[in-house]
Amino acid sequence: MKLNKIEKLKLSLKPAKFYQKIEKLDPTNLTEADRFYLKNFGIYNTKLRPDKFMLRLRIPGGRITKAQLDAIFESAKEFKPKILLTARSQIELHDLDFFQLLAIHKELEKRGVTSFQTLTDNFRNIITHPLDGVGEDSIIEVYPLILKMQDLFLKKEEFIGMIPRKFNTAISGNLSSPQPFFGNDCYFALALKDGVYGFNLYLGGKNSELAQDADIFVPPHEVADIFGAIIQAFKKYGLRSSRTKTRLYHLLQEIGIEGFKSKMEEFYKNNFLTRGKALVRKYKNTEDFFQLKDNTFAFRWKTKFGEISWEEFEKVLTLAQKYEVRIGIDQNVYFLHLLQKERLLSHRSQNSTVLVCAGERYCIYSLFDTKSKAADLPLDLLEKYNIRVGYSGCLKGCGRHILADIGLVGIRTNLFGEIERGVRLYLGGEYTTGKKAARLIFWAVPLRNLGIMLRIIIEDFLQSGYDDFEQFSKERLNKFSEAAIAYYYLQKFLHKDVTLCEFNNYETIKLLEQEAFKLP
Ligand code: SF4
Incomplete structure (x- = not known):
């Protein structure tokens, strides 16, 4: 197979090995190769805006603690970068210079907020429903599964930048979702089989294509193993020639979903179960408040399509002393466990759809x-x-x-x-x-x-x-x-x-x- 130029770079130097070199880089003289390597650690820069850098932070499942919010605030307040929430529940810090970014990155790594593998050829932030585990329609809490899945690849040399292309993953144990997940390479969707709740597996989605039904039911205790088989099979068999044809979608186009399942079998020793009954149902917009299982409420604060000001971030931080905070896949912020319906912040947009x-x-x-x-x-x-x-x-x-x-x-x-x-x-x-x-x-x-x-x-x-x-x-x-x-x-x-x-x-x-x- 003729390798594309990014694959040739990876062969000459593994992205994980580049990490030690970052501090010695001259930011006024970055090459395109440097820019590729930096992306593996969540650092983004282009030659069109060579003096502006962006840091993308991984927030698994959108759950962020008060301590992590504190860490972001304290490490970045001096530079006041623009803050953007993404539809993958991540936080991006924009318009930093290189040295400001490095200072923030190092501090955040120490304090438990990583930007590793949030760009380019990596397993990206795993997303779920913002009310996972607490919403009235939450059947399976998936956050512990997300952490198990993430453990398989995060900060592992063999995976940092070493897969053919980016790979998006979603899992939801809620009946409905404020954003659909079928655009992910891998989606575990709530399902029921023989009286057991678990997930139907969909594969090969991307922003321009819907994921296909793999006809596999995954009980919760098998999620990490099945995911492990998927990521190993993609790493080993994914296409690496034309850069525009390297997503899982393209591999499925070439070998078919059954062909890919046979590749997964190399890494998964049990038999696959056939699909269960899909339980995903239409999401109803319920204004700004959501009843939670424990009879408290969640408040959804609508950002301006993901943009929040530095002052607003500070207010979120203050509220985090009292409420659990989650970053939603709808680019909004959720505050959990309010005793009564209380509008904690003024909306920046009147729309959540x-x-x-x-x-x-x-x-x-x-x-x-x-x-x-x-x-x-x-x-x-x-x-x-x-x-x-x-x-x-x-x-x-x-x-x-x-x-x-x-x-x-x-x-x-x-x-x-x-x-x-x-x-x-x-x-x-x-x-x-x-x-x-x-x-x-x-x-x-x-x-x-x-x-x-x-x-x-x-x-x-x-x-x-x-x-x-x-x-x-x-x-x-x-x-x-x-x-x-x-x-x-x-x-x-x-x-x-x-x-x-x-x-x-x-x-x-x-x-x-x-x-x-x-x-x-
Ligand atoms: S859709 Fe295009 S313009 Fe918008 S963020 Fe993605 S790459 Fe950029």
């Missing part, structure tokens, strides 16, 4: 500032009707636009007169069951027209009689082709009478797009 990727201010791939543009969406309606939106700044899809009712991906387009910002628009994800990804309906909707188009789609949903957008998609939109849906909503945009029916004339759709979106 929109997931937004890092965007231009934090990511060089973004075509614009998705976080500020998300504020222009009809957030009140999206929240009120529990309509899930995934907003990505580019096709890498960190905003999970295919696992949403409405998916948006930033683009630049000159289709309608002059170069301007817009989005690709996706509709109809069946994300609760992971059965169907949202489909691309419009290749380009200018941002200036997006609000109106979304209101038309939402209005259509409200008039349909369905009370759940995902159901509306499944039973109505997804019965028709992408072209038929595009035609239907373009006609509505142009105030014409129309009924949804099959339609495949792309030339007509192009003309309608010009009529609808052309600059005056």
Whole structure:
């Protein structure tokens, strides 16, 4: 197999061996190889912004202690980096210089907050429901399993940067989740078999593809062993030539899910059980408070799509003296065990159904500032009707636009007169069951027209009689082709009478797009 250039680097020097060299690096003269190696320790830098560094902190299961929050605050307060919560329950510290970052990194490592293996070819932070173990619908507490799984690879030389590509893992013992998990390479989803609660296994997801049902039921006591077999099989058999085809998804494309299971058998000596009954059900948005099993409440503080200010971080720290804190997979902060419903902090956003990727201010791939543009969406309606939106700044899809009712991906387009910002628009994800990804309906909707188009789609949903957008998609939109849906909503945009029916004339759709979106 012809190895890609990153694999050749790993052969010349294992990433774990690079760690001792970090302090001696000249940050004004980093090579692309240096940048690859640094990523294995959660340190991110690009040649486009050579003086800015980011540190990504691993927060397994989103659980963070008061002592860990203290450590972050004390090590970083002098430099006041920008703070971002990610959809993998991590904390990112942005806009540091190299030496500030190193000082924070060293202090945090001493105090039990690691940034190891949070970027590039690593097993990333393992995520779960923010109310794991305490929520009313929590059946199995998975945090102890997460720690066992993490122990298999974290800070182990043979795994640091040594797998073919990044690998995302989720496990949930709750019946529903504020974010779907089918975009993970490996997802243990709550299930029941022969009266025993455990997990059905899904493999090969990524931001642009849904994970496949592996037809394996995993009892809780087998999770770490099965996970061990998965990570060993991926390390040994994963593809390492074309860099763009190295995820588990690509291996499954090549050898099939049964082929991969036979590779897992090399590392797992028991027989696989066949799938159990899937128990995952639709997540209902319940405002800001959640009843917990012990009759206390959790409060969800809505950040600004993951952004929190330094002052807000300080307030979170103060509240952590009294309440348990968790970082949610919805980029929000959860405070646990309130005796009564109490709004502990003022929300930064009125919406909890929109997931937004890092965007231009934090990511060089973004075509614009998705976080500020998300504020222009009809957030009140999206929240009120529990309509899930995934907003990505580019096709890498960190905003999970295919696992949403409405998916948006930033683009630049000159289709309608002059170069301007817009989005690709996706509709109809069946994300609760992971059965169907949202489909691309419009290749380009200018941002200036997006609000109106979304209101038309939402209005259509409200008039349909369905009370759940995902159901509306499944039973109505997804019965028709992408072209038929595009035609239907373009006609509505142009105030014409129309009924949804099959339609495949792309030339007509192009003309309608010009009529609808052309600059005056
Ligand atoms: S989706 Fe693209 S722009 Fe957004 S964070 Fe991911 S890589 Fe960056």
